Amino acid sequence: MANKEVTLGIDIGGTNTKIGLVDKTGYCLSETSIETDSEKPFENFLDRVLASVEEITGNLNEGVDIKGVGIGAPNGNYYTGKIEEAPNLHWGEQVPIVEKMKERTNLPVTLTNDANAAALGEMKYGVAKGMKNFVVITLGTGLGSGVVVNGELVYGHDGFAGELGHTTVFIEGGRDLPTGRTGSLEAYVSATGIKRTIFELLAKRIYPSELRDIPYNKLEAKDITIAAQNGDKIALEAFEYTGKILGLKLSDTVAHLSPEAIILFGGLAKAGDLIVEPTKRYMEQYNLNIYRNKVKVLLSNLKGSNTAILGSSALAWTELEKGK
């Protein structure tokens, strides 16, 4: 029997790196996770990644033929093949990961950021299959985004298109951010953003709330979701406010791109309708009449622990198809 064609998907996070082998249909044959540990040299990281690949390949019941490698990483630049000034990775300001990985594997290697990879994953295997114009919003610690226009991921002139988390909501008086800017979208709409909203509301309102017993450093987005599902008024108001700010800024995105859909992905998206419903409602309210009731707000339907791997593998498949 011929070996099965797969791509290697690698998703690098500040803490963990996920690695998996994915076929053309989006089926993940095998996956694993290692510590990123970027305090150690970059070559050590590569050694550990490649050892993991050998391990998961060896454990399979069938032979595989790895056709290419897709890497999703914070500040991963598609054009330069480098991870550039990523705040949570300590391998240096410019990490030439594509060049190094090519040297070690002799395979085609492609890099982009995690949110762009997520958008390609949705287009190839997920809810955006068949769509030509859509935007994926990843709601994790921050807010990332991937923009697809005319069936192609938008990298822009410089490789860094799709950073909607850094658009401005409030010109003055906005929340501080580690970027040095204030009032940006991700300070309001992300796992961290909704937590900050909760603490504003705990100060502003006098209702009892189960969230009054949790310190700032312990509160997680899933606690807020559970509280809202239990009818906690503070948590419900926080989702309403988060949806308002996201809906407002998405109406700006719609005015730029007139997409078919906005797709929500990542931790906070697991809150489902708690976040989708107010987002959609406010987006429609702020949309210009020519866009009303035309733009869908959808949840990602990529399943399992490996959605980030699926995105990175989709990047590799997409590049291989371009080369043909």
Next chain:
Amino acid sequence: MANKEVTLGIDIGGTNTKIGLVDKTGYCLSETSIETDSEKPFENFLDRVLASVEEITGNLNEGVDIKGVGIGAPNGNYYTGKIEEAPNLHWGEQVPIVEKMKERTNLPVTLTNDANAAALGEMKYGVAKGMKNFVVITLGTGLGSGVVVNGELVYGHDGFAGELGHTTVFIEGGRDLPTGRTGSLEAYVSATGIKRTIFELLAKRIYPSELRDIPYNKLEAKDITIAAQNGDKIALEAFEYTGKILGLKLSDTVAHLSPEAIILFGGLAKAGDLIVEPTKRYMEQYNLNIYRNKVKVLLSNLKGSNTAILGSSALAWTELEKGK
């Protein structure tokens, strides 16, 4: 001698319609202007347009071969070929101008809005020649925009991408607009927008100003430019504020698209550095670090009375090339 190949560029405005014959290099062989007069039936408008085309063609010293027609019109939808719900045109809610024009001319006919046509004009003949990722901002009575990604104009899923004038600057307390929305960009950044800023400043400041003698209904953008050139403090502050708001919102656009350049076009752009300098300065201030000092802010270099005709003709040429 063989006839010269040209396209017919038509730019429809609420008051006037401009018509011209343009060759592949962007040279306008002949042009004219008629009243749009949309109170009369649409067929009457078509009759008058075609009579004008015959007239300007007849006046030429050389024979021409019209290869296609490009039409720029408010709310012109590229996909449907219809002018949809244009507030200043009274031919009905949906005007099937492409179909009608094809029937009358037997030529390929393409429609989009005036700002999209301007973007194609810049890419084909102007300052964006050779660029693959840029945004044109047209500063007239309102604010229009055309977005180019990967060398193609972005129409989006619905044909209405690139309406940056309707993005939101102020969530609450913003200026009213005829769209029913408040606080949108074009209420601040446009010929009308800067006039509104002048009147706010005349109320807020106590400096003398030559603009204190002009009533609201008489003040034009060019009066404000002249006053600023004369050192009028109110006018200078109005340009500073206009540039601040435009720069802020362009930093959002940069975060979406990572363009090579932003190109300013139209009446208010004639103020030159009075508008370019603060726009660029504030855009850089609001830009995320990864975009700093990478995005140019340029003035359109399309010259003459016929820049709108050039855009429409570029639309026709672009379509003809796609068909090849």
